[in-house]
Amino acid sequence: MISVLLKMAAAAITAAAVLLLLCGAVVGFPTGQAPRSSSDCGYKSCPATQPAMLNVHLVPHTHDDVGWLKTVDQYYYGERNDIQHAGVQYILDSVVQQLQEDPARRFIYVETAFFFRWWRQQGVRTRQAVTQLVNEGRLEFVNGGWCMSDEATTHYSAVIDQMTLGLRFLNDTFGACGRPRVAWHIDPFGHAREHASMFAQMGYDGFFFGRLDYQDKKKRMVEKDMEMLWRASESLAPPDDPNLEDYNLDTMVKKFLKTANDQAALYRTNHIIMTMGSDFQYENANLWYKNMDKLIRYVNAQQSQGSKVNVLYSTPSCYLQELHRANLTWSVKTDDFFPYADNAHDFWTGYFTSRPALKRYERISNSLLQVCNQLEVLGGLISRRGPHGDGDSETLRRAMAVAQHHDAVSGTEKQHVANDYAKRLAIGSAHCQVLVSNALSKLSGSDAPRVYCENLNISVCPLTESGHKFSVTVYNPLSRSVSWAVRLPVNGTQYNVTDPSGREVDCQVLPVSQSTQDVRRDRGYARNQLVFQAEAPPLGFRTYSVSLLPSRPPQPPPRPGTPLYLQNKFLKVTFDPDTGLLSSLSNLETKQTVQLKQNFYWYNASVGNKESSQPSGAYIFRPNSSTPVVISLTAKTQTLQNSVVQEVWQQFGPWVSQVVRLYQDSRELELEWTVGPVPVHDGFGKEVISRLDTSINSSGLFYTDSNGREVLERRRDFRPTWVLKQTEPIAGNYYPVNSRVYIKDAEQQLTVVTDRSQGGSSIRDGSLEIMLHRRLLVDDYRGVAEPLSEPGEYKDGLVVRGRLLLALTTPAAAADTHRPLAEAQVLQPLVSLQAGDLPHNTLLEFSGLQAALPPAVHLLTVSQWDRDSVLLRLEHQFQIKESQTYSQPVTVNLKKLFSTLEVVGVSEMSLAANQWKDEMTRMDWKGNTGEKPLRQGQGDPSAWEVTLKPMEIRTFLLLMHPR
Structure with a gap:
């Protein structure tokens, strides 16, 4: 099992942190580019402590959010100080200067995104000074x-x-x-x-880490169980790990001594x-130091009067080393730390769903x-600079x-910051699309321009809407x-689709629903959708040709009413004809x-009551009742059935609709939901669920x-x-659902696969609910200072569309099928289009693998590392x-x-690709700083055989040549 020793915060601490003792970090330079150093750093650089005293490790640090109340750029440059006074570049300037003033001083830094930007702006002298501070262990990177x-x-x-990105730079x-x-x-x-x-x-x-449930914390403080071993996997072999925590000091020596001794009473060493x-501190590092x-100086001077408190500048790793030297036995934790509450009515479970459109965009990206x-x-080197211009993967x-930052995909940032995250993803995606076009041109032999229609979920794609022939x-x-089901907006009524061998593929034309027309408004004009099932080989592509046939009568409209x-x-899914x-x-x-009944409800978001003033907000989920409001007891329905897909369109009201969809060869039922704009003119914030x-x-x-995972x-x-x-019987039972949630009994299991991270629960037996959308009227007092009420493109409220996949199996069969099903939703095929006819010599089908990998194996990473080497991660996904x-x-x-x-x-x-695996040890660094050459196979078959155990991820640097 993967194990971690945790240390958590005491009551007096205002900025707590948790520490895991893991398998052991290792010295090594996988790229061979890192500078050598004769200095001692890491654990060897730790200051001496006093064995007979209480040693108080002071850890100077700054917490620099990569966007929250201000954008990443605004935080770095110190702009918009009317929102929050913060300028990261000045923090780093000031800290480096002050560290050079006294060799006893220490500082830790966390967010490489900011440090990378600052480093690029520094001259030779500053870089040399910083390198010396790092080599001496006085500037220490944590997390990284x-x-x-x-x-x-x-x-x-x-x-x-x-x-991997941050650690590689370091x-x-x-x-x-x-x-x-x-x-x-x-x-977090x-x-x-x-x-x-x-x-x-x-x-x-x-x-x-710094946040654990207030009830959990209270119990651990009483039992002096603030450190623990966290076994974080049921499948992987065990390492040890500790936890840590912090609090702010009082400048008064007497109060400090009392605080230190009070805190020490809660711990075992x-x-x-x-x-x-704290957040964005040390812009004036001189004041702090x-x-x-x-x-x-003054606290340690009390030792001459009999005090047993020794204060020193330190770092988290130095504190960790002392815990390791104590050689104690720690309690073991095997679950996680969700949901988190910092008070009786303050459950931080709303952000599991906040900003659902951004969460989906992050997943697509x-x-x-x-x-x-x-x-x-x-595609090789031409992928970056090819016939379609210069592209790159680095921007995305x-x-x-x-976007992984805890105030980004979490949805807990201000609106203008959320817009900035989306803009960055859009710019990165554009760079990647150029690279993809170049690579596909190289592999297929066709330089014809490619189009990527990013609004297919609302039936918008100018090329297919007007094109008579395209691939x-x-x-x-x-x-x-x-x-994969391809759905393209079109205006014709009949099309011919052929695969690479020229065989016709069954395709159908469906009308665009009124719900979709309402969502897209004036962004597209397609009347119909062309639907067909596409097959694609592993790590490869297949190209289909689409031609408009002579005009035929329009497709019959969907039949009103509910099918049996x-x-x-x-699969077979039945409907209640009355509802x-x-x-x-x-x-x-x-x-x-x-028996399966599905409907939409909303929880009335609390704005505070006599029990507590805590309202629902971007972070906090707090309904004012345990009983949600049903949006409608019935749905107006229309039905479409053909040889490719069967659909029932359900309208639950002016702002909630759904398509129940069953493809011809699918083992899953698809529920495509559309929610919004969520109305709030009635004075109620709403948290919308599908139950x-x-x-x-x-x-x-x-x-x-x-x-x-x-x-x-x-x-x-x-x-x-x-x-x-x-x-809080509702919010206190909500958990994050990143890709799937299920309920089961001895014979049956119902699994719901999501297309983004959402909050979910089972509030009563036999029931599952997924929170889809949130629109709230007040802030929840956690710093954002604005309500979570996204305006949407048309400023009348955000409309969100998504999919849930439902699979019913035995519990044994679910294990084999539902994990790959979830994986296929995370890594979806990329659809690109080209107008007109392709050259006759175009390669229409390609696979980058010699054969599909075994079902248990997932190819997690294939990424260019440098000119001749590739980073590869293979994962056992069971x-x-x-x-x-x-x-x-x-x-x-x-x-x-x-x-x-x-x-x-x-x-x-190592997993993060910043250490050689065979050099990884736990708490025993050897100081090897040499380059490690890639091992040559020399005809030994075992050199190329990689065995994966359950849940194991193995990471390799490969030297590659074209065949």
Whole structure:
């Protein structure tokens, strides 16, 4: 199991942090570009402590949000100080100057996104001074990712990417001394087990965080259980990990001594940590250090009067080292730290859903980035500078890294900052689209311009709306073949679609629904949609030709009324003819049927009451009643049925509609929901849910994924590590759903796969609810200072559209199918279009793999590292004992992986790709700073065989040559 030792905050602490002891970080320079250093850094640079005294580790730090109340640029340059006084460039200027004044002073820095920008603006002399500070361990990087990521609403693949981006810069710039030894998440609003697991696999020795539930904290303080071992995976082999915490000091010596001793009473060693800093502090570092110097001097002077308190400048890793030296046995935690509440009625579970459109855009952008990375490798050097201009993956990589910040994808930022995040993703996407076009031109042999229609979900695409002939290329980023429903807005009534071999593909033309027309307004004019099923090979593309046929009569409009059922060879779904609502779902293969009623509701958002003044807001979910308001007891329905797809259009009211959709060969039922603009003229903020009530006997249990990977069991009104006093029966039972949630009994399991991170729960047995949208009238007093009421493009309120996929199986069968189903929603095919006829010699089908990978294996990363090497991550995507079929070790031969590229060298790395795997140790650094050459296979088959155990991710640097 991946284990982490945690230390959490005491009552007197205002800026707490948690620390994980992980598998062990290792010295090494995977790129060979980092400078050598003869100086001692890391644990060797830690100051001496006093074994017979209480050692108070002062940790000077700043917490610099990568966007929140101001944009990233505004925070860096110090603009818009009318919103918040903060200028990161001045913080770094000031800290570096003050560190040079006294060799005893220390400072830690976290967010590489800001440091990277500052570093590029510095001259040689400043860079040399900073490098010396790093080599001496006086400026220490902690965490080291591009940002301090959110833990509830992020997907693990994007977190790994943003950590890799930041850590690579530190590694290349400072070498081993720049490599963080601890992860530092003092601000995210609850903590995911998968994050702890990832940090362990990245080689961190500890993970510091700052927020845990107030009831959990109180119990741990009483029991002196503020440090713990966090076993963050049921499948992976164990390492140890500790936790840390901080609080601000009083400048008065007497009060400081009392505070230090009070805090020490809650912990098990003679070491405590106090963080000296907060958001955007140290712009005037002289003020901070001058006062801390006095504090240290005058407090330590009390030792001559018998005081047993020793104060010193320190860092989180130095504090961690002292915990390790104590050689104690720690308690073990195996669950996570959700949901987080800081008071009886203050549950931070609203942000699981806040800004749902941004959450979806981030997920789409992640998929595009993986496609971009893959095609940059497969297409070669021409991908960056080719027939379609200059493209790059780096712009989107950095935009995606910024979007992982805990006030970005979380939805807890001001509106103008959310707009800035979206703008960055859009700019990055445009750069990637050029790269993708160049790569596809190289691979296919066609330089014809490509179009990427980004509003297909609302039937907008000028090329297909007006084109009589065009081609559709579907690129699949997965390592297995996929079937994907292509839906294109058109104005014709009949089309011919052919695959690469010239065979006709069954296609149908459907009218565009009134709901879609209402959403898109004047952005498109297509009357119809062309729908067909496309097949795409692993890590490759297939191109289809589409031609408009001579005009035929318009397609018949959808039939009014509700059908008794929709059915294909796998599923049957029935409807209540009186209400128009779903009534049952059947799996025809397993002969299972569940009663299933689905409807939309909204919780009335509290604005405060006599129990508590706490309202619902961007962070906090607090309904004023446990009973949601049903939007409508009935739905107006229309029905479409053809050889490709069957649809029931449901209208629940002027601002809520849904399409119940069953494709011909699908084992999942699709619910495409549209919500908004959420009306608030009645004076009520609304938190809108889709609720599914079933006949499954779930016995108070439901299951959610952690950052898209391992699944955790949730029990209603229960916490595994303390006796819960439930004060908010709805909000206190909400959990983050990154990709899937399910309920089950002995025979049946209903899984819901989402297309973005959302909040979800099972408030009563047999029921699942997913929060879709939130529009609120007041701020929740957590700093944003504006209500969560997104204006939308037309300034009358945001409209959001999304999909839920429903799968009904036995619990055993669900393990084999639902994880790959969720993965396919995260990494969706990319559709590009070209007008007219393609040249006759165009390659219409291509796969970058020699063969599909085994079902248990996911190709997590294929990314260009430098000119000749490629970063590869292979992942076993099943947990131990999860699947009778796939929860077994599986072996992949790297030599037989790629179809057009030959692997000639390989070396394994840590998960974040900043250490050599075979050098990773725990708390025992060897100081090796030399370049490690890629291992040559030399004809030994075992050199290329990679075996993956359940839930294992293995990271490799490959030396590649074209075949």
